Amino acid sequence: MSTPMVSMRGVEKHFGDLHVLRSIDLDVAPREVVVVIGPSGSGKSTLCRTINRLEPIDAGEIRVDGELLPVEGPQLAQLRADVGMVFQSFNLFGHLSVLDNVMLAPLKVRKVARATARDEAMALLERVGIADKADRVPAQLSGGQQQRAAIARSLAMHPKLMLFDEPTSALDPEMVNEVLEVMASLAADGMTMVVVTHEMGFARRAADRVVFMDAGSIVEEAPPAEFFDATRSERARSFLSNVLAH
């Protein structure tokens, strides 16, 4: 078996008195798409953010592509450059055009030549369907367009792993699909992905595995068909019946 892209072992995380992650063990294989679901406050975002060490952990270990996460510093920055992250609130750089948003990290981190960075950025914007918005600033785009721009910004770094933290939760319903489609096409192209989401349709369609979290623990994990049609745990069953009722 090849090295897992992500390997979490006995990961613990507290916020003050709050025990947010409880002995988390999770492996993500290369090209695998893992969807993380669970009630609000169960620790999904925190789990996602520990993988590129936006949140440091209290105990346990996390490896990305076999390498232990370094402490804050140039080495960690290098590792983060290889791990894409897409946020619920897009977080596009407000003072830069969409094109410059996509070009910034390739120029400054990878030291790619400007013309190359530009061509690649335009190709990526084309791919996510917003090439015509390249010269706009983020505030001029719809939420769905902003999130697609944010995905293009991550892809520009040629990540070997992408983390998505509720990428469609801040979107108006009519814009959710345009973002999910881009994500599904990434999954189909073999991108390794960890996706926190409430979109059960996406989980069924694009996930290789569904991980259900509750109160800081992984309660259940299974391929989507098995997870949705033969849910084992009572907690997952009640969560699903709540979500599907809406």
Next chain:
Amino acid sequence: MSALIENLDPLLRALGTTVLILVVSAVGSLVLGVLVTVARVSPIPVLRGAAFAYVQVFVNIPLLALLLLFVFALPDAGLLMPLTTTVIVVLVVYEAAYVAEAVRSGINTVAAGQVEAARALGLRLSQTLRFVVVPQAVRAVVQPLGNVMIALLMNTALAATVGVVELTSAVNKVNLVAAQPIPIFTAAGLTYMALALAIGLAAGRIEKKVAIHR
């Protein structure tokens, strides 16, 4: 009016001193203030603590007390500087604390998500500040910094209390001889107003330049 015209030469020289103190202290306090802010947002706890203490100390000491301390205590400690230099040093050290406060509040207007996105892309702290935080903070910081610079201009007049012949001290002297307080002090006041106006206008222009064009 005649007193002003007769003394035009020393008055202009004094105005020159005021402008010199203003410009040098402005540049110095901007540079030092930004450095203090960088320390204050750095990940190194000692630097952060030192920068915080710096701001707290100088925001809570009256400028006059600081000035007297430097002018009278430093020579005692064997550190001799020309008076004007001492005044500039004091103004730089003092105003830098206010600059640091203004810059920090500007940085706070930049959402935390912007910094996270930059870090997640692999930008180092210095790159995150330079390419993401500063360009956005600048917009929020120009007017408050303009106000700090106007306060600095007014504070240059305190140099008169320790014997530097700048504008306030010079008009005071002219008035002692000529006893025409109304034209003399009106002229001085208008001069300060003109300088303050110039600073305000410059800040306005810079703010327009750095605005995001939508």
